[in-house]
Amino acid sequence: MISFIKNLALEAGRLCLEGQKNLSLHDLEFKSEKDIVTETDKKVEAFLVKAILARYPDHGVLGEEYGAVQTKSGLRWIIDPIDGTTSFVHRLPFYSISIALEKEGEPVLGVVYAPALNQLFYAEKGKGAFVGDTAIHVSETRELDKAVMATGFACLRAGRQKNNLPIFNEIVPKLRDIRRFGSAALDLCYTALGSLDGFWEMNLNIYDIAAGTVILKEAGGVVTDFTGGGQFPEKGIAAANKALHNELVRILTGFHVL
Numbered sequence: 415m416i417s418f419i420k421n422l423a424l425e426a427g428r429l430c431l432e433g434q435k436n437l438s439l440h441d442l443e444f445k446s447e448k449d450i451v452t453e454t455d456k457k458v459e460a461f462l463v464k465a466i467l468a469r470y471p472d473h474g475v476l477g478e479e480y481g482a483v484q485t486k487s488g489l490r491w492i493i494d495p496i497d498g499t500t501s502f503v504h505r506l507p508f509y510s511i512s513i514a515l516e517k518e519g520e521p522v523l524g525v526v527y528a529p530a531l532n533q534l535f536y537a538e539k540g541k542g543a544f545v546g547d548t549a550i551h552v553s554e555t556r557e558l559d560k561a562v563m564a565t566g567f568a569c570l571r572a573g574r575q576k577n578n579l580p581i582f583n584e585i586v587p588k589l590r591d592i593r594r595f596g597s598a599a600l601d602l603c604y605t606a607l608g609s610l611d612g613f614w615e616m617n618l619n620i621y622d623i624a625a626g627t628v629i630l631k632e633a634g635g636v637v638t639d640f641t642g643g644g645q646f647p648e649k650g651i652a653a654a655n656k657a658l659h660n661e662l663v664r665i666l667t668g669f670h671v672l
């Protein structure tokens with residue numbers, strides 16, 4: 415199953431690179447303020463959904479652009495065809511195709527592919543996490559002042575509270591540095607890789623984080639909501655290596671933002 419999905423992600427990556435050739439920053443479609451959607455987002459999701467349902471007709475699907483196909487099998491694919499569309503249209507490399515398999519409500523398989531960087535992250539529950547053929551593991555960083563973390567600003571999009579900025583101002587001076595790549599899926603994968611030591615964000619959707627959370631957990635990371643519970647991403651997402659996760663949650667809990 416995972417080889418089939420990895421190959422689909424690689425083909426979807428080729429669609430992205432092809433679609434980028436004809437992109438114009440002066441002719442963008444917006445679903446809401448700052449939430450761009452391109453013909454390539456739609457084309458990639460249609461390609462993935464058609465291929466997955468042809469192989470697994472009794473499975474369900476939830477995609478960012480075309481919504482849900484219901485199922486009674488307890489198996490559902492969660493797809494973000496391009497996570498980081500803003501990066502994609504600005505021809506920045508930090509965007510990814512994110513595909514997760516959810517079994518009875520729990521993500522158990524995740525594939526995240528960054529076409530511009532040729533990085534293919536994947537994991538199945540209980541089988542470890544990989545990039546390409548290399549096993550990956552979270553960092554061993556134990557102090558915030560030696561940590562590099564990532565976040566994002568979904569909260570600044572229309573109709574959402576602007577409530578990550580105070581957290582950002584509180585956390586960043588405690589860190590070695592901060593990164594804002596533009597793809598929550600890659601933020602989770604780079605934390606799994608040990609390049610980032612942690613990631614937090616609010617106002618994300620399940621399709622942003624489903625695949626990345628499988629990969630991060632299989633790499634030895636911890637993923638919770640802002641209070642340390644299991645209601646992510648609805649109540650925010652706090653993801654880090656084991657040594658830093660409690661400290662990250664302690665800071666986030668203090669903001670009572672959700």
Ligand code: IPD
Nearest residue numbers: 497498499566567568596597598
């Ligand atoms: C976005 C990315 C970004 C996050 C936004 C998401 P999209 O996904 O994950 O990092 O900050 O909130 O919407 O919209 O490009 O699929």
Ligand code: CA
Nearest residue numbers: 449450478499
């Ligand atoms: Ca979007």
Ligand code: CA
Nearest residue numbers: 494497498622
């Ligand atoms: Ca997304």
Ligand code: CA
Nearest residue numbers: 478494496497
């Ligand atoms: Ca998307």
